[in-house]
Amino acid sequence: MNEILLRIIIQHLSFLELSSDEIINQDAAIQEIENICSELENLSSVDKKKFRDFVKTYAEIESTAGQPEERVEFIKNIPESLGLINHSDDE
Amino acid sequence: MGKLAKLSLKLGNEVIGGAAAETTSALVTGGKINAVEILTHTATNLVSGALGEAGEKALKETLEKGGNKALKSADDVAGASNNQVKWVDENALMSPSARTYNDSAPGARSNVQTQCPQAPQINGPDGRTVRFDGQDGNVLIDRKSGGATTQKSVNQAQRQSAALREAGMTGSWEVSNEKALKRAQKVLDKAGAENIEVIVVTP
Numbered sequence: 001m002n003e004i005l006l007r008i009i010i011q012h013l014s015f016l017e018l019s020s021d022e023i024i025n026q027d028a029a030i031q032e033i034e035n036i037c038s039e040l041e042n043l044s045s046v047d048k049k050k051f052r053d054f055v056k057t058y059a060e061i062e063s064t065a066g067q068p069e070e071r072v073e074f075i076k077n078i079p080e081s082l083g084l085i086n087h088s089d090d091e
Numbered sequence: 092m093g094k095l096a097k098l099s100l101k102l103g104n105e106v107i108g109g110a111a112a113e114t115t116s117a118l119v120t121g122g123k124i125n126a127v128e129i130l131t132h133t134a135t136n137l138v139s140g141a142l143g144e145a146g147e148k149a150l151k152e153t154l155e156k157g158g159n160k161a162l163k164s165a166d167d168v169a170g171a172s173n174n175q176v177k178w179v180d181e182n183a184l185m186s187p188s189a190r191t192y193n194d195s196a197p198g199a200r201s202n203v204q205t206q207c208p209q210a211p212q213i214n215g216p217d218g219r220t221v222r223f224d225g226q227d228g229n230v231l232i233d234r235k236s237g238g239a240t241t242q243k244s245v246n247q248a249q250r251q252s253a254a255l256r257e258a259g260m261t262g263s264w265e266v267s268n269e270k271a272l273k274r275a276q277k278v279l280d281k282a283g284a285e286n287i288e289v290i291v292v293t294p
Contacts, residue, residue, distance in 0.1 A: 017241050027222055030239070030247050037237025037268075038188075083238045083274055087117075 001047060006054045009036065010075060012083075026084055037082040052079045136197040175214065176226060180207035192294050193234045196225030196265065215254035223251075223262070231255065232263050234292075238271035240278050248282035255286050262287035267294050 013036060016029040059075040066071060079085050180202050193199070194208055201208045210222040211231055225232035233251065255262045264275050264287060275289045 017243050026243060026247060026250075030241075030243055031236075033239045033241060033243070034235055034237035037239045038220065064102070081239060081241045083240070 001050050002056065003054065006035075006051065007058065009040075010055060010058055010078065012036070013078060014071055014074055018071060033082075039083055040084060043084075049083060052058050055079055095294055176211045176231070176260075177213070179212050179222070180205055181210040181222065181250045182207050187235075188294070192267065193224045195294075196223075196232045196234045198226040198232070199224055213254050213258045213260070214251055216257050217253075219250070221254040227263075229260050230263050231260055232265055235264055235271065235275060237264045238266065238274035240274050244278045245282045248279050248284040248287065252282060252284035252286055259270050264289040265292040267291070 013033060016024065016033050019029065040048075040051070055078050059072055061085060062075060063072045074081075121156050178200070194201075198211070199208070210224060210225045212222045213231070215221050223231040224234045231251075251262055262284075264279070266272050266275050266289060269291060270291055270293050279287055279289060
């Protein structure tokens, strides 16, 4: 998977989820998160696992770089929050 | 079919005549069309061939003017049980599949003049507005294209729940599959939003 595109997806999701209502309307933000979620559901099991692995690595990099805890926690939980965890994928 | 759609159908049939009933009924299916559109479309079909282009344009303009008054009356009747719902233009660009799913919510409609999809909006107890995708009587409907369970989703459920309670209404989240239903229910449970149900509506 293209890591540049993966980073863009993660950064976009973080912006939508963590920005205040003054920056972006909450309902619009959720709608867009839902749309991204819906598209990512179409990934194959293999690509979902690659996505999860990349998110994990990215969260560690962000943590090491001293990014705010709230942002790091959100990134860590992206696979769970977007329903991209299927335990059978890892088997 | 929502109250407004039913009323629009009745209005279209009574004004235009029984001959247009089938066309009108097909247009109303899914609640995607309003009174003005029914009047305009049906009448245009009926006189097609009988009028020239200029005549057809004049007829459309006349019907739109009259139809807008009729639509306002229809809104007054449909909203009589709850006049806190306001329909507002929602000019949100989204993927075609997401737009189709959202716009097929019961009672969903568009503004005939601006061509914009419209969303039913109510005020929350904090004065902030909360928008949905459709309305079926006293139930406001929110179509969810994914199954996100972020904190913002929980916050949205809490805002919707409070606003619905304030308006004396209930809510319904419509999702596309069973997996999304379980995830949406998790969000609603976490939010304590007991006045919002969740059901599966296949796209």
